[in-house]
Amino acid sequence: MDKFTTTYSQLLTRWHTLTAHRFFWPVFILAGLLFSIAAARLEILDQYVQLILIYVGINIILTVSLNLINGYMGEFSVGHAGFMAIGAYIASILTVSVFPQASVNFLFPVAILTGGIGAALIGFLVAIPSFKTRGDYLAIVTLAFGMIVKSCLENIDAVGGPRGFLGMDKLTTLPWVFFWTVLSVWVIRNLVYSKFGRGVLSIREDEIAASLMSVNTRQVKIIAFVVSSFFAGIAGGLFAHALQFINPRMFDILKSTDILIMVYLGGIASIAGSILGAIIYTILLEILRPMGVWRMVLMPLMLVLLMIYRPRGIMGLREAKMFVPLRDLILVKILRQKKKEATDASA
Amino acid sequence: MPLLEAKHITHRFDGLCAVDDFNFTLAPHELVGIIGPNGAGKTTLFNLITGVYRATEGTIQFSGKEIVGQTPHQINKLGIARTFQNIRLFKELTVLDNVRIAYYGKIIYSPLEALLHIGRFRAEEKRIAGMAMELLIIFKLDDLANVAAGSLPYGLQRKLEIARALATEPKLLLLDEPAAGMNPNEIISLMEFIGWIRKTFSVTIILIEHQMRLVMGICERLVVLDFGATIAEGLPAQIQNNPKVMEAYLGEEVKI
Known part of the structure; x- marks a missing residue:
């Protein structure tokens, strides 16, 4: 056991030195981008695995952005799927009906971005009642918001009403998902x-x-809500173009609950936790797929156990060092050093 | 010009009149104590001055500006900071972050610069971190900069709360029962500490306190509240022998 812990701590130290290196992130991002392009073009990974990775990326964006409200700010928002729906519909309408078919590939990022901005504008409006309400009340406001979005979409015939909206090309590729995930994180x-x-x-x-x-x-609060809903909108746009079909029921309270589960599984107020939560939950759901309906029994059960044994989630309130800006990581050390120099100089 | 001038301040919670026609003038660099029995409306008064509550009636002017109706952070920007009766630090955050948060109004960069860590971001963060650390060094809390504020011992939490209030660079500092839970020795050092703060940061101080030893020792002027109304005002020595004050604290004299 002792040997195990020393090896572990040695590995951890090495990992920290590696991640603190100033080329770590550029190299990681470049490698990730190259790998995802290769995976998509050369079919290193089969379509099914690619699709799961796309969902992992989308879920990371959703989880990190919701964590800003539910984890860092400590409010309780349950309307994240509503923002996602807005992004999904705006982006889909743009690529299907507005943009010329020939240049849709180029304009895809514009569509996603517009979806994000639309969601951000609505997020701004939702932020206003949140000035007056906290905790349970904000949950009710956002719950109502989610329902309003869903029933609005169900009653707009131009976007297919309850039947949904289709006709999107499969524009969400692994490289794009990787790009937007890195950007949002x-x-x-x-x-x-x-x-x-x-x-x-x-x-x-x-x-x-x-x-x-x-x-x-x-x-x-305005900034947190706007940024959070912006990325929910981005995720929605990516989701719509990965599935190539959306309908209002996809963005109901169950979807919001999914995102909440990922946030609390990974741990509140932690970026590393959000990423872990999204990866574990998405992949676990896929692994348990053969169980059919029973996975909907198993997942909540796991959540109950999690809440009992690890109520703050896997990383609750802690952050992996790799996500802390180097400046903040060594800030106190630098400041102490300065103080020491000052006292040495005066002595 | 007085630093703070409150005229006919009245505040009601539904039927209860917590502060009743309170009038008060404060000159710059004074150290005034507000005393009174439990429930006299002392903390409500602080909440009215700092904008947590909005006065039902009356006006409060701070260096000539009306502050009733302004939000707490606007009032703080004008130069009023406070501590709390039951310490209200950001317990899960580090000592350094507690102080850095109080510099919120002093940091100048836009949300966009913060989102992308560009422009003025780096320089401003560096400046504020330096200022926060300097303040911690003055308060001898710098060795604990990385420690969660909630895990500090009680006395240091009080100290940190005062440091955090001073980080907003106030002209007027409101201390709400700084000696609560302290023993006589600690009170003596607190008295010196408050005097030192007043000199070092050249702030005007209003102090709410139960500990007679503390208020009598350092305050230049006392205001006694009972049931939301001022019942006496004057020098500590005068207050000590005021029959109305004794009545409020000890009850009416009964003639047998």
Whole structure:
């Protein structure tokens, strides 16, 4: 056992040195991009595995963005699928009906981006009632929001109503998913390690104390909601073009629950946790597929066990060092060093 | 010009009148104590001044500006900071982050610069981290910069809360029962500490306190509240012998 723990800690130290290297992320991203292009073009991975990886990526985007509200800010939003639906429908309408068919491949990122911006605008509107409400009340507001989105879509005949919307090309490829996943993780990490991110955390810890300590809680909530719903919209657009078919029922409360499960499985207020949660949940659901209906029994059971033995999730409130900006990781060390130099100089 | 001027402040919670026609003037660099029995409306008064509650009636002017109706962070920006009776630190966050959060209003970069870590972001973060650490060094908390605030011992939590309030660079500091739960020795060092803060940061201080030893020792002027109304005001020595105050604290004298 002792030998095992020492090997583990040695490996961990090596891993930390590796991830702290300044070329780690550029090399990782380049390698990931090359691999995903190769996988898609040269068919290294078969279609089924590719599709699962695409879902993993989409779920990572959804989980990281919802974690911003439910984990970092400590609010309880259950309407994430609603934002996803908005992104999905906007992007699909653009690629199917608006953009010329010949250039749809080029304009795909524009469609996804527009879907994200549309969702962000709606997120801005939802942020307003959240100034007045907290906890359970925000859950009710977002629950209502999800229902409104669903029933609106069901009653708009132009987008197929309850029958759904189809005709999208399979534009969501592995490289695109990889690109958007990296982008969303990077942007949300940046936000978390900025003054706005600290503001988000302070709202979770004590909103009144935060506002008395100069934090503009209104501004912080708007930014968190807008960024979170933006990436939900992005994920929705990718989802629509991976499945090539969407209908309003796909974005109901069950989908939001799925995302919530991934957040709490991985751990609140942790980017590494969100990624782990999304990967484990997506792949587990695939592995358990042969069990049929029984997996819907097994999954909740696992969640109950998780809540008993690890109530904060796998990574709850902890962050893997690789996602902490180097500056923040060694900040205290640098500051202490400076202090020491100052005292040495005066001595 | 007075630093703070409250006129006819009244605040009601439904039927209960927590503060009743309160009038108060504070000159710059004063150290005033507010005392009174439990439930006299002292903390409500702090909540009214800092914008947590909005006064039902009356006006409060801070260096000539009306602050009733402003949000807490706007009032903080004008230069009022406070601590809490029951310590309200950001417990899960580190000591350094607790102080860094209080610099929120002083950091100048846009959301876009924060999302992409570009532009002014790096320089501003560096500047603020340096300022936060300097403050922690002044308060001798720098060795604990990486520790979660909730795991600090009680006395240091009080100290950190004052440091966090001072990080917002206030002109007026409101201390809500800083000596709560302290023993006589700790109170003596707290008295020195408050005097030192006042000098070092040149702040005006209003102090709510139950510990007579503390208020009598350092306050230049006392205001006594009972049932939301001012019942006495003056020098500590005068207050000590005021029959109304004794009545509020000890009850009416009974003639047999």
